[in-house]
Amino acid sequence: xxxxxxxxxxxxxxxxxxxxxxxxxxxxxxxxxxxxxxxxxxxxxxxxxxxxxxxxxxxxxxxxxxxxxxxxxxxxxxxxxxxxxxxxxxxxxxxxxxxxxxxxxxxxxxxxxxxxxxxxx
Amino acid sequence: xxxxxxxxxxxxxxxxxxxxxxxxxxxxxxxxxxxxxxxxxxxxxxxxxxxxxxxxxxxxxxxxxxxxxxxxxxxxxxxxxxxxxxxxxxxxxxxxxxxxxxxxxxxxxxxxxxxxxxxxxxxxxxxxxxxxxxxxxxxxxxxxxxx
Numbered sequence: 001x002x003x004x005x006x007x008x009x010x011x012x013x014x015x016x017x018x019x020x021x022x023x024x025x026x027x028x029x030x031x032x033x034x035x036x037x038x039x040x041x042x043x044x045x046x047x048x049x050x051x052x053x054x055x056x057x058x059x060x061x062x063x064x065x066x067x068x069x070x071x072x073x074x075x076x077x078x079x080x081x082x083x084x085x086x087x088x089x090x091x092x093x094x095x096x097x098x099x100x101x102x103x104x105x106x107x108x109x110x111x112x113x114x115x116x117x118x119x120x121x
Numbered sequence: 122x123x124x125x126x127x128x129x130x131x132x133x134x135x136x137x138x139x140x141x142x143x144x145x146x147x148x149x150x151x152x153x154x155x156x157x158x159x160x161x162x163x164x165x166x167x168x169x170x171x172x173x174x175x176x177x178x179x180x181x182x183x184x185x186x187x188x189x190x191x192x193x194x195x196x197x198x199x200x201x202x203x204x205x206x207x208x209x210x211x212x213x214x215x216x217x218x219x220x221x222x223x224x225x226x227x228x229x230x231x232x233x234x235x236x237x238x239x240x241x242x243x244x245x246x247x248x249x250x251x252x253x254x255x256x257x258x259x260x261x262x263x264x265x266x267x268x
Contacts, residue, residue, distance in 0.1 A: 015169045015205045022154050022162055058200070084204060104208040106150055 005119060009033040010040045010055040010062075011082065016103065020054060020082075023107045037066045041073065048074035051119050054101070054110075057083035057092055064095030071096050078117045080110075124264040131257040134250065143247050148210030164258065167251050170209045174244055177202045178237075185233055195233060196225040202240075213243045 007029045011017040017033050024031045032050070034040050038061070040053065053070065055062060070079055081092045081100040089100035099113045114120045138144045155162040177198050184195050203218035217240040224232035 013173075013201065013205055013208070015166060015173060016208050018166060018169055019151070019154075019208055022159060025159075026154060058204070084207070103204065104147055104150075107154070 004028060004030045005051045006030045006032070006049065008040060008043070008050040008053040008077070010035070010037060010053065012036065012056060012059055016056070016082075019104065023105075023110060024054075026107065027111070037061045041066070041069055044070065044073040044077075048077065050074060050077050052078040052080055052114065052117065054080045054082050055097075057081045057088045057100070058085070062092070064091055067092050067095040067097050078119060080113060080117075124261055127257055127260050127264070131254065131261065134254055134257065138250055142212045143250060144210045145212040146210065147207065151210060164255055166209055167255060170205055170211070171248050171251060173205055174202060174214070174248075178241060178244065181237060185230065185237060190228075190230050190233070192225050192228045192233075196222055199225060211244075211247055214240065214247060217243050 005028075007024050009017060009020055009024065009031055011020060011033065012035050017035070021031055021033055032043070034043065037055070037059070040055070044050075053074075055066075055070075067079060070077070078099070079092075079097040081089045081097045082103055082105060083089050083100060084103045086100070086102065089097070093100065098117055101109050101113055111120070135144075139148075151163060151166055181195055181198050184191060184198070199218050199221045203215055203222065206212075206214040206218060217236065221233065221236040221240060224236050
């Protein structure tokens with residue numbers, strides 16, 4: 001049986017986290033969700049086996065340094081920034097994030113992005 | 122059958138909420154996410170949204186009651202509320218949040234108070250309709266499970 005695709009979800013809004021969790025599990029992904037960037041960084045130090053991360057760009061604790069730290073800890077993991085404001089995504093993409101999705105992202109937005117990133121075929 | 126009548130009431134309620142812009146297309150997307158493996162998803166999302174909105178509105182009210190208003194904090198909370206209302210499809214609440222952010226960014230306390238009143242009114246109306254929706258769904262489930 002093929003390994004399931006694993007996703008790490010970083011989102012402080014309970015509601016958005018619930019929504020994304022439902023979308024991702026409906027797509028049959030394994031999902032681990034945390035609220036804050038530091039929790040994701042701590043987790044990745046012991047378990048970096050995630051295919052992709054969706055991270056909320058709207059919080060002040062998410063910046064270029066965090067993106068670079070994520071890259072260091074999990075070089076193979078694709079980083080998808082989730083944001084209401086495209087402007088916030090620019091800086092994070094420049095720091096190494098691989099893609100962005102606009103909130104509230106629909107399942108097809110996420111699927112299209114994962115296909116573009118080569119995570120699903 | 123009672124269940125059929127209640128389902129009709131629920132449909133009428135939802136249709137009116139869409140027609141009056143209480144809800145938008147995003148709510149329909151949420152409905153599509155609910156499936157057999159997670160039947161209570163919509164109820165959960167609505168409950169989370171309403172609890173979160175109440176919390177945020179209380180915090181904003183408190184911040185605006187201070188002699189010196191921290192408009193940055195107010196704006197941050199309004200941003201959160203806009204986010205969650207957009208995510209659940211609460212169109213009218215989300216629109217007032219946009220207005221609120223504009224007023225906040227002008228450091229206009231009176232404008233913020235007036236907009237807070239408006240957003241509270243919109244949210245309270247939506248909350249009432251959501252509660253009715255959840256009650257009707259519970260009644261339908263109870264009746265259907267007796268068959």
